[in-house]
Amino acid sequence: MISLLLVNLDQTIVATALPRIASQFDALTQAAWIATAYMLTLAGFMLMLGQVLTIAPAKYVYLCSIFVFEVGSLICGAAPSFNVLVFGRAIAGCGGGGVVNSVLVIIAQTTRIEDRPLLYGILGGVYALASIVGPLLGGAFTDHVSWRWCFYVNLPFGALAIAVVFLFLPSRPALGSNNEESLNQMTWYRRLDWxxxxxxxxxxxxxxxxxxxGGTTHPWNSPVIIALFCVFAVVLVAWIIWEWRRSKAAILPLMLFKRRSQLGATLESFFIGMGMLNGTYYLPLWYQAKGQSSTSSGISILPFMISLITASMVSGGMIKFTGRYWHLLVISPLLALVGSVLLSTLHVDTPNSHAIGFQILYGIGLGGALQNVFIAVQAEWAKEEHMVPQATTVLTFGQVTGGVLGIAIGGTIFSNQLEKNLHVYAPDLPANLATAVEQSVNAISLVEASMRPLVLRAYTESINRVFLLGIPAAALASLSGFLVRNISLKGSDIAIAVG
Structure with a gap:
């Protein structure tokens, strides 16, 4: 619980501090890198770490991972430049992926599947708690101490988690493996899909x-952007072919997706992750553009976070009581879709009561599906336990990748729209001040009072376009839920109700 709180806190604590951090380094248009660098390595190394968990005890994978996470946090806190900060975030992401995967495997090893819905509801609560505490802590540290404490705070709690796990968590063999064979020093490295x-x-x-x-550092039609998309297509095809050839020995066994529940849950996890982090990062920016401090913006998004944690825990209790999860996977994202539509209508003069209502609806929709996809997959593989580590890792990979792409796309949309809207709504704004406003939300206070409403309109309309991303994400998440089989968790045999 402590370690998951830390890893999830690292995703959200910079949300309210991000504008101030980026502004200090004069890099607001590149601010998304503070989030995406962490998420990139979290996603990039997650599948490899999932395969490691099939041959090594989760306890030791966990301990190594949280140590790496702590090193990354230390680098971030001491970073003298924006590039070093991004590097530290990438290191922390490498460790964070191992922590999340290890915890999921430990749960699968130590609990009955019929008891997991409530436990996952609590874990979803921990995730949402981090989402609540993170922005508040980030804002408080930024306003009253230093943004560097957003990262230093991980050090003492991480050390506590290491000590507790080392002393009290028993070491168990990897799920479904022959312990002596899997840990043989002469063969273990050959089993990894390097x-x-x-x-x-x-x-x-x-x-x-x-x-x-795209659209910020380079034009969309520049040779650099086109070349990178071409590289992506080639590498993706090469990866799929290689994984197909590796079969069960791959970091991403494609045979997993022969089960429609695995495919549907992975897609839903991807789209929920995309919608979740966009709300977490761009709601505080909307409030800060209106003149709120980092701390105040963290308080202002509490309705979103509290509704998410409540929905996660209540839905876990519902599944525990009824044994059914399918309906939540289909219906919850539809509430998030409506919430996204409403959030995209926010403007400078929107009453706060309306903004709170929109946040609550969006949070309930996301929270109802956030953790329950893991229940669906673990029910699917309940009789083949050796598949659980990689099956759940694929879900986490999907959620993190969705978040990475959501933040990256959202950052591009915001930067492009802000530059365009400043020319439309504040054409008389001096060029040097327009550049400052694009780089730092704090620069809005430097704008003349007569022009400030025009700049605020440009800001809010730019953020509105980011919230539109949640509409297709939520719709596709709901459609993905239809692929998941409706399995009853009641009884030891996990009877299949709908094939």
Whole structure:
């Protein structure tokens, strides 16, 4: 619980601090990298770490992963430049992926499947708690101490988690493996899909870079952007072919997707992740553009976070009681879709009561499906336990990748729209001040009072376009839920109600 809180906190604590951090380094248009660098390595190395968990005890994978996470946090806190900060975030992401995967495997090893819905509801609550505490802590540290404490705070709690797990968590063999064979020093490294791991990372990076740079660092039709998309297509095809050849020895066994529940849950996890992090990062920016401090913007998005944590825990209790999860996977994203539509209508003069209502609806929709996809997949593979580590890792990979792409696409949409809208609504704004406003939300206070409403309109309309991304994401998440089989968790045999 402590370690998951830390890893998830690292995704959200910079949400309210991000504008101030990027502004200090004069890099607001590149601010998304503070989030995406962490998410990129979290996704890029996640599948490899999932394969490691099939041959090594989860306890030791966990301990190594959280140590790497702590090192990355230390680098971020001491970063003298924007590039070093991004590097530290990437290191922390490498460790964070191992922590999340290890915890999911430990749960599968130590609990009955019929008891997991409530447990996953609590874990969803931990995730949402991090979403609540993170923006508040990030804002408080940024306003009253230093944004660097957004990263230093991980060090003492991470050390506590390492000590507790090392002393009290028993070491168990990897799920479904022969422990002596899997840990043989002469053979373990041969079982890892090294080339698959490299191709996976290459696929994620070659897709993320053009999405991040397009329209900001380089025009969309520039040779650099076109070349990167071409590289992505080639590497993706090469990765799929290689994974197909590796079969069960791949970091992404394609045979998993012969089960429609696995395919549907993975797609839904991807689209929920895309919608989740866009709300987390761009709601605070909307409030800060209106003049709120980092701390105040963290308080202002509490309705979104509280509704998400409540929906996650209540839905877990419902599944525990009824034994059914399918309806939640289909219906919950539809609420998020309506919430996205409403959020895209926000403007400078929107009453706060309306904004709160929109946030609550959006949070309930996301929270109802966020963790329950894991129940669907673990029910699918309940009689083949050796598949659980990689099956759940694929879900986490989908959720993180969706978040990475959501933030990257959202950042590109915001940057392009802001530059365009400043020319439309504030054409008389001096060029140097327009550049400052594009780089730092704090620069809005430097704009003359007569022109400030025009600049605020440009900001809010630019953020509105980002919220539109949640509409197709939520719709596709709901459609993906139809692929998942409706399995009853009641009884030890996990009877299939709908084939």
């Amino acid at each position: 080339l698959g791991g490299i191709l996976c990372l290459g696929t994620v990076v070659s897709l993320l870079l053009p999405l991040q740079w």
